[in-house]
Amino acid sequence: MNKAHNIYIHVPFCVQKCKYCAFFSRACGTPNWDEYANSIIGEVEHFSRILGRIQVPTIFFGGGTPSLMPVWVFTKIIDSIRKNFEVNTNAEITIESNPGTIDENKLGEFCAAGVNRLSIGVQSFDDDKLKFLGRIHNANDARTLIDAAIKRGIRVSADFIYGLPGDTTKDVIDICNEINKIGLTHCSLYELTIEPDTAFGKMELAMPDNDTMAEMYIAIENNLNIPRYEVSNYAAAGYECRHNQNVWDGEPYIGIGIGAAGRVFMDNVWYEELGGGKMFQPMSDDARAIERVITGMRTMRGVRMDSATKKILNLEFAKSHTDMVMFSGDRLHATKSGILVLDDLIEKLVK
Numbered sequence: 001m002n003k004a005h006n007i008y009i010h011v012p013f014c015v016q017k018c019k020y021c022a023f024f025s026r027a028c029g030t031p032n033w034d035e036y037a038n039s040i041i042g043e044v045e046h047f048s049r050i051l052g053r054i055q056v057p058t059i060f061f062g063g064g065t066p067s068l069m070p071v072w073v074f075t076k077i078i079d080s081i082r083k084n085f086e087v088n089t090n091a092e093i094t095i096e097s098n099p100g101t102i103d104e105n106k107l108g109e110f111c112a113a114g115v116n117r118l119s120i121g122v123q124s125f126d127d128d129k130l131k132f133l134g135r136i137h138n139a140n141d142a143r144t145l146i147d148a149a150i151k152r153g154i155r156v157s158a159d160f161i162y163g164l165p166g167d168t169t170k171d172v173i174d175i176c177n178e179i180n181k182i183g184l185t186h187c188s189l190y191e192l193t194i195e196p197d198t199a200f201g202k203m204e205l206a207m208p209d210n211d212t213m214a215e216m217y218i219a220i221e222n223n224l225n226i227p228r229y230e231v232s233n234y235a236a237a238g239y240e241c242r243h244n245q246n247v248w249d250g251e252p253y254i255g256i257g258i259g260a261a262g263r264v265f266m267d268n269v270w271y272e273e274l275g276g277g278k279m280f281q282p283m284s285d286d287a288r289a290i291e292r293v294i295t296g297m298r299t300m301r302g303v304r305m306d307s308a309t310k311k312i313l314n315l316e317f318a319k320s321h322t323d324m325v326m327f328s329g330d331r332l333h334a335t336k337s338g339i340l341v342l343d344d345l346i347e348k349l350v351k
């Protein structure tokens, strides 16, 4: 029997393209949902044929804008996953959402169909900044959706972007204070990065300098009530995103849908996989171990040291740089100073 796999389903549609977005998604007013659902189900059935009736601990609908999906599409896909795999009774089932594409009623229907975690793309509580980013909603829409989700008793996360042109550390502290006031148990705060193939990539933007960005990053940790558990993610104990934690920790996951990627473990071999049947090829144990170091070191609990990771880790370097990395039980993790130079650190840690 093959191991348990987490499942990621990509929903590639958005109302309009945000100006900073380099994700695989397209603005599409009226997607062909029947065609979409059938192609996702075709992939689910394919993986069930090759992996067997494996356990599924988490299912994550990411985008794009999954909350654009009519609930019947979600239900059809979930039914097919349940029919083909053994979904754990306490499985975490997340959908990403954008304010303006889902109201209280639709949220209730998603929850009745199985959703137990909502990730909301808030990005900012400032209407001018939302307009600047090309978002379709205002701050009030976001607050209303957060309130509705919290009231429903499901787990709620909100995404924010900081480091916009003109942003100050005080702006970041204001976001943290509002997150604390709302009492969010999970949030992600991402630094705005300018990607070439985006609307922002074609503009001359005066971004905050590196020192200011570093100050903002430190201010987040000092002002949020919930601790950092990954470079850009914060959660109260027990409220971490289980799907992402499993993926970062090197557990297998199936990526389904045209913009998805997965790492499948079948008959003791790792496979690199792209959704939509675009790629499925074996990868070496060393290549997989390097990926585990990269994602694991981004988490505060660190990467698990077993025979695969020990083989590619430079443990001598780790032992002689205790200011940047620490051993804790069977894990190796970055210290607060190590996190600030993580890319360099990882490069030196891998033999």
Ligand code: SF4
Binding pocket: 013, 014, 015, 016, 017, 018, 021, 022, 023, 025, 063, 064, 065, 098, 121
């Ligand atoms: S809603 Fe998300 S995926 Fe869609 S364009 Fe905006 S940032 Fe990209």
